[in-house]
Amino acid sequence: MSSPAPTPERVTTSGIALLSDALVDQAVAVDRVDWRPPMPGTEADLVTVAGDPLRRTANARALEAVLGVQATLVDVAPASEVLGLGRGEFLHAGPPITWDRASGPLRGGLMAGAAFEGLVDDPEAAPASFADGTFTLGPCHHRGAVGPMAGVVTPSMWMFVLEDPETGRRTYCSLNEGLGKVLRYGAYSPDVLERLRWMADVLGPLLRAAVRAKAADTSPKGGAVDVTGILTQMLQMGDEAHNRNRAGTLMLLRDLAPYLVTAGPDAGFSADDVAAALAFVGGNDHFFLNLAMPACKLALDAARGIEGATLVVAMARNGTDFGIQTAGTGDEWFTGPAQVAEGLFLGDYGPDDANPDIGDSAITETAGIGGFAMATAPAIVRLVGGSVPDALATTRRMHEITLGENPRWQVPVLEFQGTPTGIDVSLVCRTGILPQINTGMAGKVAGVGQVGAGLVTPPAEIFPAALARLAELARARG
């Protein structure tokens, strides 16, 4: 006589609750695991990629490379010098795009850039030269740079220069103009251009003097500004480093202020100029975003070109297309239509006024901060919408699609858990969970500027597309 199967003491269940509920009725301890079906059509590619013998070590190497990078601010210089950008060349956020497909805010930013460079007297005169190819476009990412929102960079704009001291690799980002009517949100009115000129004539050179003086200072207070270190601190100070950069901006100001005071006069600037620069930086809570972004790119670029790695190295939007690149697929962009964020609007603006998602700033989420670190910045829900429990849940959920945690960037309220880092295309496809991005919203009409801020995800289909290419490469390797 066979004995009956013993009752299990503990069972792990996933999916519908029928089984788990039945077990509970029988007094069996149950660990319920949230289960989601994979994205439709990805099953075969998921099997292929999961079976790729390179995958595990490639992803481990990729994550280690990302986490090992320290970003330091070593210089501030015009884009013509450090990016080799020539007259009539324009950089923009996101994957490649042509003028005819460009959204309103990108067009507005390019028009502002053309007027700022003196290529046209009136921004309204610029479109013809973009349309006929006289002025050329290229992604920031293709020159080692990142740009928030429209992300327009022209030769005369001053750039932060970040360096990983271990490898000497560098990334670049323009200086942040502030909020409201600004070029990066597609505005091109005279006050926008005037601000850009002051930034090129005074702010950029003053920052260069201070950054260089600090880097050359061999005292304990000297050395290049430790951008990664500031990020570590600001994540414990209510910033998620995408739409809250208050503490980060203040720490940058703290680090540079003494050198602005001493090096400014040597560079030919008056006390009033120095005071104006201090007030401008201190008055713009988002100033540090333009350091957080290239710091994230510097980290993620370390994982580029690792065969078999399914880690996402860039998420970027040009206002029309949302594109991703992965460590294992070289420079190829996988793109789909950018979505309109849901969130909170300024003044009388509403959802109909908002352009689809734009900017390279999703590089922060790609590196595990921004929307991925919302739990550490619950006050952000007052800017982008949602609730505090949502913010906490979002960070927890992002751990389900990432390869690891960043031990340097911790979330105190989650008992110092590291931020979820290294989006894995396989995990996104297997769970259907999309990366959560929080973002500013530009008006869809060129010239309007910012209309709000909110929450958005990439178009789902770009992850299966990237997975398909990773599977194809795995199959080709045999």
Next chain:
Amino acid sequence: MSSPAPTPERVTTSGIALLSDALVDQAVAVDRVDWRPPMPGTEADLVTVAGDPLRRTANARALEAVLGVQATLVDVAPASEVLGLGRGEFLHAGPPITWDRASGPLRGGLMAGAAFEGLVDDPEAAPASFADGTFTLGPCHHRGAVGPMAGVVTPSMWMFVLEDPETGRRTYCSLNEGLGKVLRYGAYSPDVLERLRWMADVLGPLLRAAVRAKAADTSPKGGAVDVTGILTQMLQMGDEAHNRNRAGTLMLLRDLAPYLVTAGPDAGFSADDVAAALAFVGGNDHFFLNLAMPACKLALDAARGIEGATLVVAMARNGTDFGIQTAGTGDEWFTGPAQVAEGLFLGDYGPDDANPDIGDSAITETAGIGGFAMATAPAIVRLVGGSVPDALATTRRMHEITLGENPRWQVPVLEFQGTPTGIDVSLVCRTGILPQINTGMAGKVAGVGQVGAGLVTPPAEIFPAALARLAELARARG
């Protein structure tokens, strides 16, 4: 025939679990309420105070007065000018005390102060003049001031001057020296005195120039520094404004930096002096504590002298005694022995090296921040000990002994709940829950300096003592 009593659908229980567990067994929904017995011997006084017809409106007035105060930084000036402090007069933290009962760190701070004032050449020569009454002692609180740790103030020290613009009332606090070997922790070595001299010769006058220039500036960026406003922001940036003042310090720096640059030269200071002042403030995460404290005193002083009010208006320690004052009991101190904090120690120091609790800084908890706002500053557990859940639970628990919430000072992670404000002597006695203070720890031997930071509560008996006096006054009113 009588029908049986209907089964209740929902029952609220407190105290031991016997009843609630029995109800759960009968499938009745139970709301469990934590119940604690009142402090022993307070029952009669609790009944008297609860029956005082003045109490409810008095406490409402007191809380409203506290919450209505805005603290602005209007000046920086020597204590001799603004406190009328004469040569040989010394202020200290906490309730009144004499030299013979003074603890090591208070003695050390007084010795440093005597040497700083040139009353003695060597700090070691000072004790005799304190012991024989040549040098006199008085509490900071008796002169409208507060002082962290030893809280020693001498005539030549420069003070922040805070004002409530509505009433013109003012409070005062010295400038923060930084951490480690500093006067306020009882150190008196030559480097301590040298720093104090630089603070009196350069930092104080420079801050005065900047604070006055900003206050006189009628542009949108000008006006007196809004200390209450900075507190509002810093509570959303990981500071609880007692042992974390990082964001607060940086915002002060942001507000004053442009004016230091422009007003400094007019006051006769060089660019190097200005840079040194910026670096000193920026390098001392606790600098803003000395603004948070007088801002809290300014708020709480608004409730002083309200007959029948059971709200605590000051908690302060001199290193020997812990004292409280209440709104309804005038200038009387209710004192008991200060406790040694439990926490984390610097270097090789341990519990045996620590002096009992010292300083006026518990004014922050009295006003609803510091230990009361630990939920908003979970990273602080790395400094003072405890766990993140403890920090969240502490803020929630403090709501049980406070009269209300501060709508201006919100805790984002608790869904923007206001900080627990207005400690009620009755509620403390009725629940036995003591106010939670987080604090620095001074070495118990004069001259040592800081040895750690930790968590501490007042001696329990001072609350029944204050309650007894409130009951006596209520009975006398009839």
